[in-house]
Every structure is written in structure tokens, then in C-alpha cells.
Amino acid sequence: MPRDIAVFDAYVPTIVLLFVAGAALTWVLDRVIAYTGVYRVVWHPSLFRASLLVCVCGVLGLAVYR
Amino acid sequence: MTIRNLVGFVATAIVFIVAILLGRVLWVHYMDEPWTRDGRVRAEIVNVAPDVSGAVVELPVKDNQLVRKGDLLMQIDPSHYEIAVEQAQAAVAARKAELQMKRDDARRRADMDSLVVSKESQENAAHTASAAEAAYRRLLATDPKSAQANAGLAHVLIVRKQFPEAEKLIRTALAQSPDDPVLGAQLATVLAAQDNAEALPLLQKLHAAHPQDAAITRMLADVLADAGDAAGSDKLYVALLAADPDDIALLVAHGQNLIRQLKYVEAAAAFEKATKLDSANGDAWSGLAFAASKLHQPSVTIHALTMRSKYMPEVPATYFLWATSYDTLNDKVAAATYYHHFLDSSGGKFPDQEWQARQRLLILEKNK
Numbered sequence: 045m046p047r048d049i050a051v052f053d054a055y056v057p058t059i060v061l062l063f064v065a066g067a068a069l070t071w072v073l074d075r076v077i078a079y080t081g082v083y084r085v086v087w088h089p090s091l092f093r094a095s096l097l098v099c100v101c102g103v104l105g106l107a108v109y110r
Numbered sequence: 111m112t113i114r115n116l117v118g119f120v121a122t123a124i125v126f127i128v129a130i131l132l133g134r135v136l137w138v139h140y141m142d143e144p145w146t147r148d149g150r151v152r153a154e155i156v157n158v159a160p161d162v163s164g165a166v167v168e169l170p171v172k173d174n175q176l177v178r179k180g181d182l183l184m185q186i187d188p189s190h191y192e193i194a195v196e197q198a199q200a201a202v203a204a205r206k207a208e209l210q211m212k213r214d215d216a217r218r219r220a221d222m223d224s225l226v227v228s229k230e231s232q233e234n235a236a237h238t239a240s241a242a243e244a245a246y247r248r249l250l251a252t253d254p255k256s257a258q259a260n261a262g263l264a265h266v267l268i269v270r271k272q273f274p275e276a277e278k279l280i281r282t283a284l285a286q287s288p289d290d291p292v293l294g295a296q297l298a299t300v301l302a303a304q305d306n307a308e309a310l311p312l313l314q315k316l317h318a319a320h321p322q323d324a325a326i327t328r329m330l331a332d333v334l335a336d337a338g339d340a341a342g343s344d345k346l347y348v349a350l351l352a353a354d355p356d357d358i359a360l361l362v363a364h365g366q367n368l369i370r371q372l373k374y375v376e377a378a379a380a381f382e383k384a385t386k387l388d389s390a391n392g393d394a395w396s397g398l399a400f401a402a403s404k405l406h407q408p409s410v411t412i413h414a415l416t417m418r419s420k421y422m423p424e425v426p427a428t429y430f431l432w433a434t435s436y437d438t439l440n441d442k443v444a445a446a447t448y449y450h451h452f453l454d455s456s457g458g459k460f461p462d463q464e465w466q467a468r469q470r471l472l473i474l475e476k477n478k
Contacts, residue, residue: 085117087115087119087121092121092125095126098130099125
């Protein structure tokens, strides 16, 4: 996959787009987890959500760049 | 309730640690490890240019192959250059032929009386021969290793009888191409012309290497005959004559060899054949006269001597042959005259024959 993608004739690093996609994916996951009530179990929901965002974005980035 | 709290803490901590690890791995991978946007590729590039131009027909090296000095990198289409070599060789051959012609001219004119040929044309012929020599030298200057040009120049020098210079030239050329048969034969010619003892072993070596080369065989036979090995040289002459039975020079040399071996009948046959092929060859007539006198055929001897006297001046040996022949035929007056001629011209060089001549004269002139 190319490192840079042209968006409206400007080169944007692919990882930025991946992170946007990762944020959207995390939001969907977040909704699912909230629906199932898992947040009531975890110790620190905010930390859990932030970590989840990092995990999703990191996995996407590594999957593309490795 | 406590277990539920513990599971929630562990789940959060695991997700947190995984997030940190993933973030770190992605950071290292994206920021620290080199990738194309940071990279600069540089290679050691050496320009290679061939000495001669032309289309590349073969490229035997691969990418990134280690090569050493002297390795073949590419092959340039050799056809143009092969043609050029052939043209140059043809030019050499043409020059050689030209030189031969000029030299023949020069010799012919030198032989002729200066009354017949003007001094101008004599000098012209000599100068054109020099020009041919200069052409060889120019060829040598551009290609000093050319065995052919060396051989050509050596040939000019040999014909001019500049033997030491020719010998030096040939030896230098031979050092570069020691197996060249032409140069070897020329060296042998020069050595034989200078009566150098090296000539015989050299010729024997050349003959062993090139048994089919008639010129070398003939030279070896001549040198052997000069060295007194009549039987050895005769074997070669017989072989040469088998290949070329009508060669007069060979017949004469063969006959002289037979006389040395005291085979007078065969010698007379050889000389007779030579005189039939070329009735103007004085050497053949001399040989025939000598062989016939040894065979006690005085009329044949006298005929041969008469023919010989047309082409060559008389020498003491022929006077002696005349005298003994007339003596055998009982022509006392003629015999006595020739014995006197012989004694007048010999001057002590043939003591046995002079003694015989004096004895015969005593008898012949007493009976008169």
C-alpha cells in the first residue's frame, strides 16, 4: 500500500486516513460495548476507551505497513 | 463483587498495556526504522569505454558480478575489424608482389648492359625497390609485431645481401613469434648464407616441424650437401624430386650429390634430364661432362663441354676434362693443347691432375 495517498491533489500520509478509519471503527465498537453493558464491569471506562482507540489504530497501522 | 472488580481492573489493564505496546511498535516502525521517504540510494558508478567502437554483440557479465582485471565485460562486433585485418593483409600481399616485381626489374636491369638500359631507369628500379622497403618499415612502425611485415623486410635485406642486419631483425621478430615458419626459414637462409654452423640444427628442427615445406627441405638438403652429408641430403633431394620431377635446380643439385657419392651413372641420368629440360643450364652441362668422363664416354663429355662453353667461361677443371676426353679419343694434338691450357690456368691448385697432365704431355709430345 502506498505511504502517501493523494486527497484533493494533496499528499496525505496513509496513516492519517487509517487513524480516521480507526476512530470510526472504535466508535462503532464503543457503541457495541456500551450496549452489552461491559463498561459497567471495567475498572476505568475512560482509560479503557482511550486504550481501545490506540489498539485499533495501532493494529490497522501495523497491518498496512508491515 | 470483589471478583467482578478484579476482572474489570485486569481487563482494563490488559487493554491499556496492549495499547501501549502497539503504539510503541507502530511508533518505532513508522518513525525510527528507515523507509523510502528518508532513504537516499547511491551506487559507485564507473564509466567503461571500449578502445574501439562498434556494436556490442555479447555481454557476459551479470548485474553486481565481481569482475577482475582482464575479465571480458562485453564483446564488440568483430566483423569490421576482421575485414580490416584481411584488407591490411591483402595490402601486405600486394606490396610484397609489387616488391617482387620491382626487385626482378631491378635485377634484370642491373644485369643488362648499361648501353641497353639507361642509367636513369636502372636507378629508378633501384629506388622503387627502396620504396617498397620503406613501405614495409612503415607497416612495421604501426604494427611492430607483424610477423609478415618483418618477414617482408627481412626478405628485402636478404636480397640485398645485408645479412647481419637481416639476422638481427629476424631474431627480434622471432622472439615475439617463435613458431613462425617463414621467419624460421629466413633465419636459416641468413645463417646458411653466412656459413653459420647454427643453420644446420635450425633447419633440421624446422624440417621436423614442417616436413611438407619444400623450401625448408631444399635448404636443409643444400646445407647438408655443403656439410658433406651427401647421403643424408640425397634422401631429401629424392623426396623433393618425387614431388617435382621437372625442377632443374633440384636435378642439378641431386646430380652433384650423386657425383659426391660416386654414383656416376645416376648422376649422368639426372644431368641429362636437366639439360633436356633447359639446354642453357651451364651447371647441368658441367655435371654431365664430369659424370660422362668418369664413365669413359669421351664423346658425351665433349658434347657437354661444347654446350657448356656457350653459357659459361672455361675453368681449369673443364680444360682438364677436354684434355682427358681428347686423350681417350686419341686426338693427341687437341689433348696436348688442352693439357697446356689446364696447366697454364690451374696454378698449382690441383696437384694430382697437374701431375697427370704433365705425365700425359711427356708421352704425347714424345710420340709426336
